[in-house]
Amino acid sequence: MKATRWARHVALTFACAWVIPGCLPAQAVDERTAQCWSCHGDNGESPNPETPSLGAQKSAYVLIQLYLFREKMRRFELMNNAVKGFSDDDLRTFADMISRLPPPPPTADTVDPARMERGRALVRQYRCNVCHSPDMAGRDAVPRIAGQREDFLVKTMREYKANIRAGYDASMGDVLQPIPDADILDLAYFTARQP
Ligand code: HEC
């Protein structure tokens, strides 16, 4: 029994290694995929605090981030472990899968119109819409931020500002340098409520 399972594992690993260089056995990919969704939500919308929603995220952006996690350039242990041993092709598979999930619905609660207006003005003032697109849906290596969880937006902007989160380039660190924390909170409030 044990030997059979072992033989199948070897066969899978072998087939994988020869047919698609560097890929994980199909079984391993399925298992890891289930883990991804248990944290990030299986419908593109994350139910967990400070865990980003991934729905409709730009494939190029996701690929870069997964690469940064794998190389431990973006440091976050749970994610560094989640993609450990993935090949570039595996990262691409996940990036494409994620980009096809539906976009997360915007935070729905009683909206504070004055705060929304402040957020909208700050987005123009700091030119967030120039890079992230006017609808904040992102493009290429610039992420979608519309409808992202507010707690994650705040956390990650503070980390860029404090140079804790490394990006593939320095743009967000530079953007956030002069932005006070009160504005970060209003930007996150507005962005999380964008459809
Ligand atoms: C144990 C929970 C957990 C698991 C399992 C997990 N993630 Fe994550 N993931 C997180 C958290 C939390 C973050 C936010 C890290 C940070 O604060 O910088 C994150 C960040 C990400 C990001 C960056 C998103 C962004 O907008 O910056 C991507 C992409 C991602 N995860 C994809 C995956 C994939 C693909 C898998 C499975 C192979 C996976 N995650 C497994 C918790 C998890």
Ligand code: HEC
């Ligand atoms: C010069 C172009 C540029 C401008 C201006 C800009 N961004 Fe970004 N932003 C980027 C890029 C590129 C990334 C991805 C960087 C990386 O690899 O971490 C990013 C990442 C982010 C993230 C991380 C999203 C995630 O899912 O992890 C947030 C949040 C964000 N930007 C918010 C903003 C806000 C709010 C503003 C305006 C105050 C803004 N950005 C202005 C280019 C820009």
